[in-house]
Amino acid sequence: MKNEAIKLSIYGNKRIVIENYRRLLDLNEELIRVDIYTIVGKFLKLTQMDSFMIEVLGAIQQILIEG
Amino acid sequence: MKRYLVTTAKENLGHLNHFRIKSLKVSDEKIEFITDGRSLSGMEKLFSLEYQDLYKTKCKSFFKKHLITLLGTLIIVTSLVIQSFSVRRIVFSDPETYNPEVLGYLDGRFRRFGPFAFLEGNLSEINKDLRSEFYHYEWIGLRRKGATLYIDIREIKNAPQEEDKTPGSLYAKDSGIVKMYHAERGVVLAQEEVYVEKGALLISGEIAGYDNRTELVRAKGWVLAEVLKYHDYKILKEKKETIRTGKVEIKKQYYLFSRPLNKPSTSFPDFESELGEARSVGFLKIQEIYFFETKTVKTVYSPEEAVRHAKSEVIKEFRKNKVSPHEKIIYNKLVKIEFDGTYYRIRLIVKAERNIAEFVPFSN
Numbered sequence: 001m002k003n004e005a006i007k008l009s010i011y012g013n014k015r016i017v018i019e020n021y022r023r024l025l026d027l028n029e030e031l032i033r034v035d036i037y038t039i040v041g042k043f044l045k046l047t048q049m050d051s052f053m054i055e056v057l058g059a060i061q062q063i064l065i066e067g
Numbered sequence: 068m069k070r071y072l073v074t075t076a077k078e079n080l081g082h083l084n085h086f087r088i089k090s091l092k093v094s095d096e097k098i099e100f101i102t103d104g105r106s107l108s109g110m111e112k113l114f115s116l117e118y119q120d121l122y123k124t125k126c127k128s129f130f131k132k133h134l135i136t137l138l139g140t141l142i143i144v145t146s147l148v149i150q151s152f153s154v155r156r157i158v159f160s161d162p163e164t165y166n167p168e169v170l171g172y173l174d175g176r177f178r179r180f181g182p183f184a185f186l187e188g189n190l191s192e193i194n195k196d197l198r199s200e201f202y203h204y205e206w207i208g209l210r211r212k213g214a215t216l217y218i219d220i221r222e223i224k225n226a227p228q229e230e231d232k233t234p235g236s237l238y239a240k241d242s243g244i245v246k247m248y249h250a251e252r253g254v255v256l257a258q259e260e261v262y263v264e265k266g267a268l269l270i271s272g273e274i275a276g277y278d279n280r281t282e283l284v285r286a287k288g289w290v291l292a293e294v295l296k297y298h299d300y301k302i303l304k305e306k307k308e309t310i311r312t313g314k315v316e317i318k319k320q321y322y323l324f325s326r327p328l329n330k331p332s333t334s335f336p337d338f339e340s341e342l343g344e345a346r347s348v349g350f351l352k353i354q355e356i357y358f359f360e361t362k363t364v365k366t367v368y369s370p371e372e373a374v375r376h377a378k379s380e381v382i383k384e385f386r387k388n389k390v391s392p393h394e395k396i397i398y399n400k401l402v403k404i405e406f407d408g409t410y411y412r413i414r415l416i417v418k419a420e421r422n423i424a425e426f427v428p429f430s431n
Contacts, residue, residue, distance in 0.1 A: 021084075022084070023081065023084050024080060024081070024083060024084055025081070026080070027080060027091065027093050027098075028093050029093075045090070045091070045092070046088070046090075046091035046100075047089065047090060047091075048088070048089050049083070049086070049087070049088040049089075049091065050085070050086070050087040050088070051085040051086075051087070
């Protein structure tokens with residue numbers, strides 16, 4: 001499972017599901033950083049997390065991908 | 068599955084990867100989230116944290132929040148239970164049938180807790196016992212309506228006997244102290260609180276007129292006296308009786324020209340049979356036969372049971388001869404009991420206030 005590629009799915013600018021993540025790096029109401037993704041928005045909440053996925057809810061403004 | 072609310076320092080965020088977590092919240096210095104028992108034990112090995120059992124916390128907050136409501140509900144439920152099971156009042160459906168003996172008997176069937184009284188056993192069992200105890204009633208039964216217990220009694224009312232006109236007087240059939248009397252016809256010679264010997268004249272049927280003539284009438288009334296008397300009983304220790312079990316089979320027997328065509332049989336091993344209705348269709352006669360199942364019941368009396376039986380015989384005899392509601396048994400005690408291998412010989416001493424007047428016709 002660890003070798004599988006990280007995958008980000010976004011649903012209506014309100015919900016993001018990141019699968020096959022490796023590390024949660026930072027978290028606050030405006031910004032969530034997971035591996036190469038930085039989710040920027042307002043009222044961001046990490047609603048669920050397990051060994052496989054992370055679910056984020058909130059008003060998503062942009063997703064930055066580190067090169 | 069148990070869930071825990073965990074609080075830890077924000078710097079431990081990096082350790083949370085791949086743990087099962089819900090509702091992660093970040094404040095200035097701390098992070099807070101919900102996790103399960105398995106993840107919690109894994110986290111405890113990695114960093115320091117504080118946690119609360121969510122179930123217990125929710126229960127505590129629920130009880131704190133709704134304590135008054137819960138207490139109120141509990142009180143209402145308890146009072147409803149008490150209301151539906153307790154008895155606050157006993158009423159005779161017909162006040163004419165009031166009998167303190169029934170109340171006394173029922174008193175023994177109550178369990179009391181402060182002002183509340185609860186019936187021991189169910190109503191049908193108590194009704195059954197009541198009917199065997201007060202067998203002299205045509206019907207006796209209890210019924211509940213809320214917290215009131217109604218006693219329904221139907222007394223056996225026989226048609227009044229045609230009055231015998233034979234003149235005579237009332238004499239004492241036993242010695243005792245006269246307590247009360249009631250005369251409908253005749254001259255009263257008994258006096259209250261006076262001892263009378265057996266055979267003494269109590270109410271005379273000989274009425275003197277103004278012209279020195281005497282009129283002979285039939286004396287009528289009762290005289291209650293306090294009588295102390297021994298009662299001796301001989302009770303068989305082992306008694307065998309054949310009783311009907313209540314099961315019945317109805318069979319038909321056919322006759323042609325008065326000759327039986329079949330022989331009805333029953334599945335009961337022991338039975339008694341009675342002939343029922345018979346119908347004739349021409350030369351054919353159909354006779355119904357009732358087969359009642361029977362069984363042999365062996366009763367073995369212990370000394371205590373024999374005494375109880377003897378005492379109940381005294382009560383039975385007393386009730387049979389009762390003419391006034393003022394009659395009562397003061398005590399009914401065992402004097403001695405002997406056993407000869409077959410019979411118990413029991414002597415009881417009974418003190419009672421009962422009618423001692425016995426009618427004796429005038430001899431010509």
